[in-house]
Amino acid sequence: MxxxxxxxxxxxxxxxxxxxxxxxxxxxxxxxxxxRPEPPDDTRTVYRCDLARAWLRRFELPEEWSRRAMVCRGVRHGLDVVFRRLRAEQARLWLPGDVYPVYFELARAAGLAPESYPTLPAPVLPASPADDRPEYLLLANPSKPLGRYLSDAECAAVMSWLRESPRRRLLIDSVYDLGAPFAAGTRRLLDTGRAILLHSVTKGWLWPRTFGVVLLDPAQAELAEAFRADPPTPAQLRLADRLLTVHGDxxxxxxxxxxxxxxxxxxxxxxxxxxxxxxxxxxxxxxxxxxxxxxxxxxxxxxxxxxxxxxxxxxxxxxxxxxxxxxxxxxxxxxxxx
CATH class of the missing domain: 3.90.1150 (Aspartate Aminotransferase, domain 1)
Incomplete structure (x- = not known):
């Protein structure tokens, strides 16, 4: 249904x-x-690089990662850009089958044929062996409708899945993580150096499809250029600045x-x-x-x-x-x- x-x-x-x-x-x-905070009524210029650094500071991530922190219009926009790159790479994509139907809509619109794995009543990672293609696993942390963060054992299983092939990578949707810093499991997965993190102001600040950040892994130069070529509007950047500073609580x-x-x-x-x-x-x-x-x-x-x-x-x-x-x-x- x-x-x-x-x-x-x-x-x-x-x-x-x-x-x-x-x-x-x-x-x-x-x-x-x-x-929900009101939008600003000024017309000042806000720069993406400043917003990226402000976002990194809020979530206690290294400020030198600012060149990897791609400003976008939210997780949907971020996934759209990422999925189109995955199509160019002829990558294999695993999506949680019982989390968010829009994941599949975006992937198919980008020309991908995603495969699925279940998360209810608990996540069950794909068991298929790795091949010579790039392979990406999308997970949400915390996950809905599971309604919780990944456990330590589940994070360990994800890391084991990564270690099975150097061509495997993660996409982490952290939009439901309302705390700062991000959950310990998310930080552990970021430390692998093979994860792309997606976050936005959609849930925490109640402003959907407005502003987000996609934190790329160090080897994603082509993706960085795609994000720089498709920025939020000046009004969206001003709103994001106000949310991160004046309305940080x-x-x-x-x-x-x-x-x-x-x-x-x-x-x-x-x-x-x-x-x-x-x-x-x-x-x-x-x-x-x-x-x-x-x-x-x-x-x-x-x-x-x-x-x-x-x-x-x-x-x-x-x-x-x-x-x-x-x-x-x-x-x-x-x-x-x-």
């Missing part, structure tokens, strides 16, 4: 059964709209508000449903996706909880479902908050 099809079904089910607990809202920007506010919403969701769930949410997902900062090993239909029929079937996120053989904490019932003006 595609995302828009599920949203139509969700609205019909809520109209038919108003007592259902809506745990299937996904619009973060609507839920946290009052937290907003990601922390987002984490705090999401923690409150998650607790309100947990308070409303039956014990057997709450107990089915993995502890790592319940405690991951800034998380609002909570996988449960219970089918969505069972949750609706037997527990009065409207959840998302995992198929909304992509192809999956897992029979569980995903809860979210973004519905109005968990917001500051709901009866649950009183």
């Amino acid at each position: 595609r995302f828009h099809e599920f949203q139509e079904l969700r609205q019909r089910q809520l109209r038919a059964s108003p007592a259902l607990l809506d745990a299937a809202e996904t619009n973060l920007y609507r839920a946290l709209a009052p937290t 907003v990601p922390g506010q987002v984490v705090g508000e999401l923690a409150v919403r998650a607790e309100r969701l947990f308070d409303r769930l039956p014990d057997e449903v709450l107990g089915a949410i993995p502890a790592a997902s319940r405690t991951c900062p800034g998380n609002y996706f909570f996988p449960v090993d219970i089918p969505a239909e069972t949750l609706r029929r037997e527990c009065g909880v409207l959840a998302m079937p995992v198929g909304v996120f992509g192809e999956s053989n897992w029979s569980g479902s995903v809860l979210t904490s973004l519905a109005d019932a968990f917001g500051p003006t709901s009866s649950a908050a009183r």
Whole structure:
């Protein structure tokens, strides 16, 4: 079931059964709209190199990496540029099959034929042997709808996968990492020297498709030129500068508000449903996706909880479902908050 099809079904089910607990809202920007900073109203010039250094400082990364920190318009834009380069390299691409359907849309638009691996109920890395082609594995850390960071053992498995071939590399989508510095697992993977990190202000500052950084590995000179030739607009650069400087505390506010919403969701769930949410997902900062090993239909029929079937996120053989904490019932003006 595609995302828009599920949203139509969700609205019909809520109209038919108003007592259902809506745990299937996904619009973060609507839920946290009052937290989003206003754009600047000046017309000063902001330079990409200054933004790259500001981003590196925020995430406690070496400032001498600034020539590798490519300013872009967000993770989607970054992946579009990277995927087109992978097509020129005739690279093999592995995507998480149950995370974000847009990954596949972007890859196919770039002329790639991506392969997939599952992340639910836990990531299972590709077991195919390496060949003579460049090979890239895209992972998200933290991952949704898994709702948590990679464990130490999972990071070790990723590093083992890299060591099997010098032609293997990683693409790390860190858009859901709202802390600074980045998670320890992400930093370990960066230290391999064979990872491209993608980040943006989409989740932390609630400004999608505006500004991001793609941190290239040291051997990606051709990619660097592609990013320099396709920059954000001057208005987007001014907004990014304001977000990183004047509004540097907003990601922390987002984490705090999401923690409150998650607790309100947990308070409303039956014990057997709450107990089915993995502890790592319940405690991951800034998380609002909570996988449960219970089918969505069972949750609706037997527990009065409207959840998302995992198929909304992509192809999956897992029979569980995903809860979210973004519905109005968990917001500051709901009866649950009183």
